[in-house]
Amino acid sequence: MNKKNKILPWEYSFPSIMLIGLIVVFPIIYTIYISFTNMNLYHWTDYEFIAFDNYRRALTKLDSGFMSALLTTIIWTVLNMVIQILAAYLIALGLNAKGLKLARLYKTLLMFPWAMPAYISILLWRVGIFNPQYGLLNKIRSALGFSSMDYLSENIPAFISCMVLNLWMALPFLIMMMDGALQSVDNSYYESARLDGGGWWAQNLYITIPSIKPILAPSIIMTTFTTFKQFDIIYLLTMQKGSLTGATLQTVITYAHQNAFVSNNYGLSSAVSIVIFGFIILFSLFVNRGIREEHV
Amino acid sequence: MRIKTARRIALLSILNVFFVLLCFITLIPILYAFLLSISSDSSAFGNGFLFPQSPTLKNYKAILVEEPFLIWLKNSVVLSLGTMILAMGTSVTASYAFSRFRFRGRNEMLKLLLILNAFPQILSMFAIFRLFKNMNLLNNYIGLILIYAGSMCIFSIWNMKGYFDTIPIEIEESARIDGGSSGQIIWKIVLPLARPSIIVTAVMVLIFVWNEYLFATTFLMKEENYNLAGGLYQLQANDYNRSWSLFSAAAILVSVPILILFFSIQKYMVSGLTTGGVKG
Known part of the structure; x- marks a missing residue:
């Protein structure tokens, strides 16, 4: 593994x-x-240098909207990650339950959202789902006798709609990773835990989670x-060219794009x-240093 | 003991019910799109709540005949293959070099590539747009292929480097003792050994380009050179005609090849993604 050559690798x-x-x-x-x-x-070619004015405007002036976009992004990332990790963990645990014969089939079906473009x-x-006239949600609503509702027209329903969609799209990957990690846990740990009388909570807290944590970190x-740089969902659902839905959700990435x-x-x-x-x-x-310290 | 097995069975049945429901809920949007695509206009959005009364293939026929779907398809294929050739052609040799040689600047270069990979490319889209405008590369496949290949190059280098690392160098050394030149050794020994990784990486590049819409819709502005993403985007943007059942037919047609590709390389997706993404 120690080929020494100064020019050849750069040529390659x-x-x-x-x-x-x-x-x-x-x-x-x-x-x-x-x-x-x-x-x-208006200044496409005859622009001038204005030093740090843009930075000052983004970071210190509240009406520029950047700070609120940043706040939205942080809430978006934290909420999504917490729900995703919890849900994926529970689903993966279920998939690994002993005697669940159809687990492979379930796994394949659950992968579909990940495979779709x-x-x-x-x-x-x-x-198909959110559209106020024809979407499935509103068909169900009208079948139950409620009036139809535009889920994307206000910020909070739109945020929740985007989040549900993001969960749908992102969960399969985490389920898959958790499933792989769970299978790598040594079964003998559980046996000795059961002998010591450890229940479900104890097994999860003291065996499963600590052993899958390093595998799952990446x-x-x-x-x-x-999740942090998610752009497509918010853009395509609420702010397509020519068909704004009324919600004014902005994350930092959509803010830069807008x-x-x-x-x-x-x-x-x-x-x-x-x-x-x-x-x-x-x-x-920060994260890289964290991982390295954990491994030492 | 009997109580315990009874409890087990109860638990397993609950789990099975849960997973059947979960799978069903997960697949609803896709199933709904499928039902939409085989329904005639009236029953899709009219009274028929879930299942269309008279299933038909006419939406598929319409999308293939009346809409320029085949041209979009051709453009997407050109973009995907072009990107794959350019990205793989440049990154195979680079990943070999980063895996096999120890040279000055190697570690720094690898780290730099990781940082660059973390940069969301949307953020420099305007800079690329302005640059390409001056270079006359807008509305041009070469421009888009350059963008896609450049952004996938980093991923490909990291992904294949990891695989090259696992091929023992002794194989190459013994070939050298037998009198092979470096070019021969790479062509005849290393590349065939690395073939699984090269294929998987190439397929992932292909999937990436096929699924990309933002750069495609921003950089290809003329209708005649839309690819699938541009065409589908346009189809769903017309709210008030029958284009939605057309759109779902097109969506199904575009997704099926990707679903097949995805499930055929699925077991490699996981390792590829995580090693390419963050490992430093």
Whole structure:
């Protein structure tokens, strides 16, 4: 494993480094550059440098909406993660119950939301489930004699709708990971626990959870990142071009996107993007150190 | 003992009921879309509550004949294959280099790639948009393929590097003693050994491009070069005509190949995703 050669490895990786440089690195640098200018629709080419004004506007002025978007994002991430972890754990426990013969079939069926193309699932939910006239939810409501309701027109129902959809889409991955982790727990632990008279709670708290925690850490961290930067659900459900539903939910990512592509405030959008990237780097450094310490 | 088995059976039946319900609830949106796609317009949204009275395939026929579905499909295939070739062509050699050689800057480079991978690409979409506008790459498959390949390249490098790491270097060394050149060794020995990982990575790149809509709908603005994502997006955006049953027929048609691909590589998805994602 110790081939030493100074030039050959760079030759091998040169094409991909060029590609990544052009598509990933350069746009980030360019975004930093734009974030220090007042570039917008009226200043497409004759923009000026305004130093940190965009950052100041995003971080200190409440009416810029960034801080409330940040708060929404934090609530969104925490709620989703707590519910997901609990639900996935219980479902995976159920799937691993001894004697459940159909477990494999259930597992395959439960994987479907993960396998579906995400944008198609979201659009199907928008059209088939949440739509005020034809959606399934409102068909059930009207069958029960209630009046129909637009689930996406106000912030709190829209937030809950987005969350339900996010759970539907994201749970299969975590269930799968938890299921794998549960199968790796040594059965003899449970036997000795049972001999010592440990009940269901004790077995879960003292055996299952501690043994699957290190295996699950990477997938939980990954899911946290995806939940944090979830854009498609909120965008496609509530703020599609030309068909805003009335809800004004914004997470930091949709906020950056709206400012770039709807209100054409490129400077502000870029500043916000850089701030978000900063958060992500800090968070991943923090998480990486946490994992390393746990392993030592 | 008999009480215990009775309790077990009761518990298992409860679990079975729970899982049957859970699977049913999970599949409702997909089943509903399917029912919509085989129903004639009136019974879909009219009185028929769940099951259409007269199932029909005419929505599928309509989407294939009346809508430019086949053109969208062709465009999606061009994008997916183009991306796959570019991303794999560049990342196979790079992942080999990062796995086999110990050179200055290797660790730093790998860490940098991880940080870059954490960057949500939506955030630099405007910068890419402006850049491509100046380079005349908007409304152009080459532009979109470059974007997709660039963002999947990092994932592919990490994913395949992990697999190359598990191939013992002794195999290569003995081939070298037998007089093979490095090019021959890579082509004839290492790549065939790494084939499972290369195939899985390539399929994941394919699925990614097939499922991507945001860049596709932002960068392909002319109707004639829409791909499936652009076309389906447009179909569901017209609220007030019969396009919804058409849309669900199209949704089913687009999802089926992906479902097949997904379930055929499912057992690799998990390991691939987690090693590519966060391991530092």
